[in-house]
Amino acid sequence: MSVSEKNCELSVPESDLCQSVCFYYRVDETGNLSYLSPSVEGILGFPASKLLGKLYSDVFDFEHSLGSLLSKPEHVYQKTFTSNSRCAVVQHENGELVVLDLHERPLHPGEDNSGGLEGVAYNITPYVTAAVKLSEGEQKYRRLVEGLGGDYAIYTHLPNGELTYVSPSVKEILGYEPREIIGLNWRELIGEDFVGRETADQVLADVQAGVRFYKFSVEVAHASGAKRLIEIQQRPIFSPDGEYVLMEGIAKDITETTRNAEEIRRLKDELEERVFQRTRELRLINDQLAESESRYRSVVEDQTEFICRWNEGGIYTFVNQAYCRYMNQSEKQLLGASFLPNIIDEDRSRVLDEIAGLTPQVPTVTSEHRVRDSEGNLRWHHWTNRALFDEDGTLTGYQSVGRDITDLKLVEDLVQEREEHLKRVSRLATMGELISGIAHEIHQPLHAAQLFAEAARRNLEMEGAANIATAIDCTREITNSISRTATIIRQLHSFTTNKPSKFEYLDINEVIREAVAILSYETKKAGVKLHLALQQRSHAIYADRVQMLQVFVDWFRNAFEAMSDNEPDDKHLVISTRYDRKELIVELCDNGAGTELENTERLFDAFYTTKPGRLGMGLSICKTIAETHHSKVHARNNPGRGMTFALQIPVAERTKQ
Amino acid sequence: MSSTSANDEPIVYIVDDDEQVRKALVALVQAMGVASEAYSSAEEFLQMFSGRRPACLVTDVRMLGMSGLELQERLLQLGVSMSVIVLTAFATTPTTVRAMRNGALTLMEKPSNDEELWNAIRGGLAIDRRNYELEQQRSVLKERLESLTPKEKEVLQLMIAGDANKVIARKLDCSIRTIENHRQKVFHKMEADSLAELVRMAVALGIVPNLV
Numbered sequence: 001m002s003v004s005e006k007n008c009e010l011s012v013p014e015s016d017l018c019q020s021v022c023f024y025y026r027v028d029e030t031g032n033l034s035y036l037s038p039s040v041e042g043i044l045g046f047p048a049s050k051l052l053g054k055l056y057s058d059v060f061d062f063e064h065s066l067g068s069l070l071s072k073p074e075h076v077y078q079k080t081f082t083s084n085s086r087c088a089v090v091q092h093e094n095g096e097l098v099v100l101d102l103h104e105r106p107l108h109p110g111e112d113n114s115g116g117l118e119g120v121a122y123n124i125t126p127y128v129t130a131a132v133k134l135s136e137g138e139q140k141y142r143r144l145v146e147g148l149g150g151d152y153a154i155y156t157h158l159p160n161g162e163l164t165y166v167s168p169s170v171k172e173i174l175g176y177e178p179r180e181i182i183g184l185n186w187r188e189l190i191g192e193d194f195v196g197r198e199t200a201d202q203v204l205a206d207v208q209a210g211v212r213f214y215k216f217s218v219e220v221a222h223a224s225g226a227k228r229l230i231e232i233q234q235r236p237i238f239s240p241d242g243e244y245v246l247m248e249g250i251a252k253d254i255t256e257t258t259r260n261a262e263e264i265r266r267l268k269d270e271l272e273e274r275v276f277q278r279t280r281e282l283r284l285i286n287d288q289l290a291e292s293e294s295r296y297r298s299v300v301e302d303q304t305e306f307i308c309r310w311n312e313g314g315i316y317t318f319v320n321q322a323y324c325r326y327m328n329q330s331e332k333q334l335l336g337a338s339f340l341p342n343i344i345d346e347d348r349s350r351v352l353d354e355i356a357g358l359t360p361q362v363p364t365v366t367s368e369h370r371v372r373d374s375e376g377n378l379r380w381h382h383w384t385n386r387a388l389f390d391e392d393g394t395l396t397g398y399q400s401v402g403r404d405i406t407d408l409k410l411v412e413d414l415v416q417e418r419e420e421h422l423k424r425v426s427r428l429a430t431m432g433e434l435i436s437g438i439a440h441e442i443h444q445p446l447h448a449a450q451l452f453a454e455a456a457r458r459n460l461e462m463e464g465a466a467n468i469a470t471a472i473d474c475t476r477e478i479t480n481s482i483s484r485t486a487t488i489i490r491q492l493h494s495f496t497t498n499k500p501s502k503f504e505y506l507d508i509n510e511v512i513r514e515a516v517a518i519l520s521y522e523t524k525k526a527g528v529k530l531h532l533a534l535q536q537r538s539h540a541i542y543a544d545r546v547q548m549l550q551v552f553v554d555w556f557r558n559a560f561e562a563m564s565d566n567e568p569d570d571k572h573l574v575i576s577t578r579y580d581r582k583e584l585i586v587e588l589c590d591n592g593a594g595t596e597l598e599n600t601e602r603l604f605d606a607f608y609t610t611k612p613g614r615l616g617m618g619l620s621i622c623k624t625i626a627e628t629h630h631s632k633v634h635a636r637n638n639p640g641r642g643m644t645f646a647l648q649i650p651v652a653e654r655t656k657q
Numbered sequence: 658m659s660s661t662s663a664n665d666e667p668i669v670y671i672v673d674d675d676e677q678v679r680k681a682l683v684a685l686v687q688a689m690g691v692a693s694e695a696y697s698s699a700e701e702f703l704q705m706f707s708g709r710r711p712a713c714l715v716t717d718v719r720m721l722g723m724s725g726l727e728l729q730e731r732l733l734q735l736g737v738s739m740s741v742i743v744l745t746a747f748a749t750t751p752t753t754v755r756a757m758r759n760g761a762l763t764l765m766e767k768p769s770n771d772e773e774l775w776n777a778i779r780g781g782l783a784i785d786r787r788n789y790e791l792e793q794q795r796s797v798l799k800e801r802l803e804s805l806t807p808k809e810k811e812v813l814q815l816m817i818a819g820d821a822n823k824v825i826a827r828k829l830d831c832s833i834r835t836i837e838n839h840r841q842k843v844f845h846k847m848e849a850d851s852l853a854e855l856v857r858m859a860v861a862l863g864i865v866p867n868l869v
């Protein structure tokens with residue numbers, strides 16, 4: 001609006017306002033001011049004399065934009081002023097503009113004048129100021145409304161529902177230009193089945209019933225036909241006489257918000273559902289877990305390891321429930337009793353030895369032994385025994401954790417049985433190959449014995465002291481020969497025995513010599529010179545004698561074979577023993593052909609053989625035997641000629657007595 | 658080893674690689690009152706062998722190095738004859754055949770039956786003593802034969818063929834007188850008293866009458 005643009009300052013001297021509301025003036029036929037009532041000074045700041053004689057149109061500006069403001073019909077103050085008046089703007093003495101409403105009438109020439117006009121000028125500056133202020137406020141308000149964006153629209157409608165104003169932001173909400181819907185009944189935008197329809201229909205009745213503020217949600221048709229959920233806040237406007245004339249309100253599109261809210265609610269519901277589901281699953285799992293735990297617990301309680309504490313002499317000082325159950329005795333029955341009598345005689349001294357060997361440095365030992373259970377059945381037990389020492393190193397008792405390994409043993413035994421069987425078959429095969437040589441070996445002493453016997457008889461027949469002495473010598477020789485036969489047969493027997501493997505403390509030198517004896521004929525036949533380089537200080541090994549023999553016999557024979565193409569006087573086999581920390585190493589070093597195998601360990605693979613007609617089980621069985629003895633076997637080509645086979649076996653902790 | 662080349666005393670040679678068996682055999686032979694020598698291998702025996710004397714060889718078949726059968730064959734090659742008793746733990750047919758073909762007196766399984774070996778050794782010694790004597794005689798005869806001149810040998814040939822001096826003289830185109838001288842020398846050199854003895858010696862020497 002131009003008022004503010006021209007930056008016109010309007011002000012009314014407040015004190016004068018009441019008494020200086022108007023002044024009277026007369027204008028002569030030439031247009032000069034011929035009279036001014038004194039009140040003009042209160043309004044314009046000039047005394048009447050100052051203005052008299054001036055041209056009426058110079059003082060009163062009828063074209064001023066402020067004046068045109070009054071001609072706008074929509075202004076409220078229009079009613080106050082009659083349309084036969086006109087506005088003029090006069091500059092106050094202090095420079096401010098004063099708006100006057102002029103009510104004038106022409107003066108007819110005659111009487112005491114020569115024509116012209118007279119009128120009353122009302123000072124309407126305060127109204128205009130107010131109007132301008134109002135106009136500015138409305139501008140602001142309008143700008144605010146017009147500038148509304150997003151989800152809000154402002155509207156007004158008549159009581160009959162006809163829309164009289166809609167802010168442009170309606171376009172964004174409902175897709176209509178304001179002009180498209182102004183003049184429509186807003187109810188037409190609400191379909192019959194739309195949510196909130198009833199509330200909308202209720203509005204008029206409510207207004208009449210005295211409800212003055214509405215807030216409700218209603219679905220409104222979008223230009224595209226879609227539904228938008230609109231939140232309505234509206235307020236009826238009443239005329240001064242209480243008549244309902246207008247409804248103004250704000251519409252807020254809450255479709256997205258609602259949808260979002262619904263989405264959020266849905267998500268929340270889903271989440272809750274999921275949480276619920278998970279909780280239920282968890283509870284289920286928990287239940288199952290608890291169930292399996294209780295089952296497990298019952299299993300544990302039934303099968304768990306035995307725990308007991310005991311004093312010297314095997315007297316129980318503590319037993320756990322599992323052990324009681326296993327022993328089929330109450331805790332009371334067990335405490336004070338000793339477990340030693342339960343261990344079978346064959347194993348008892350060994351167990352006692354193991355326990356006696358415990359020290360603060362080596363406080364634990366595992367033990368496997370056989371026990372008679374309450375029904376007299378033989379059961380295998382596995383115990384980890386720990387000696388308990390106080391700070392001074394004094395033995396205070398023992399604690400043992402154990403379990404019944406009978407079933408395990410059975411399986412183990414089966415596997416072991418198979419292995420033993422294989423080893424035995426292999427020994428028998430070896431024996432089959434050695435047998436004619438061994439028969440020769442047996443026949444020799446038998447033959448000798450027989451000859452000595454005959455010689456003795458002949459000498460005795462001849463009588464004479466010298467002959468008797470010779471005969472006695474002969475009988476001595478008979479004894480020797482028979483012993484020799486017996487020894488060979490014993491070796492043979494033990495080598496082919498079907499007895500279960502028996503671990504014992506062995507002198508390795510004796511074992512090696514025995515192998516040499518078994519192979520004495522083979523050695524002779526092969527023309528091999530044996531060199532024994534055995535350590536005199538002989539630690540015991542804990543091993544099965546027959547299986548050890550089997551390894552050495554096999555290696556010897558391999559060596560003999562490897563040396564078969566050597567010159568007759570150039571077949572040397574060195575058997576040596578040495579100790580490397582806790583291990584005994586037995587090496588057989590030949591000067592034979594060696595192997596072309598890059599990976600000499602492959603020699604120990606089952607069925608690997610370079611000899612036609614052989615199964616190739618020998619060395620693989622050697623390996624199996626070594627493993628049974630917690631030992632290792634190696635084979636390597638010598639730097640020069642031939643090969644070395646080595647057995648690395650732990651030295652038994654207990655040296656042989 | 659006390660033998661000398663001129664030793665006629667019978668001896669039992671024992672070849673066995675088992676010391677105890679050797680000792681036992683020595684004891685047994687000692688009980689016979691017969692000398693013995695024991696060797697641990699065929700090679701050792703051959704190396705130490707010092708000449709022919711009445712002997713019985715007792716050898717094992719299976720030994721380190723040369724076997725008993727190989728030893729037997731080696732002795733045959735060398736022209737050394739003696740009684741041979743082969744001992745074996747297991748008598749197989751091929752072993753037996755080979756041993757017997759090589760002239761073994763017997764092949765025995767050990768341990769042998771009581772007295773069997775005893776008897777075999779004694780038998781072997783007896784046989785070889787006789788053989789030895791024959792050999793000795795033959796070598797004497799051979800020496801005598803070698804002392805004859807070629808002419809005398811011719812005369813000997815014709816004599817044992819039964820020719821009369823006259824026939825011999827005509828065959829050799831000599832005078833009867835000359836033949837008679839040769840005859841005398843032959844009888845003398847061969848130390849024969851009669852034509853019959855001379856014929857027996859010729860048979861022993863394997864001289865076949867030259868029946869022209």
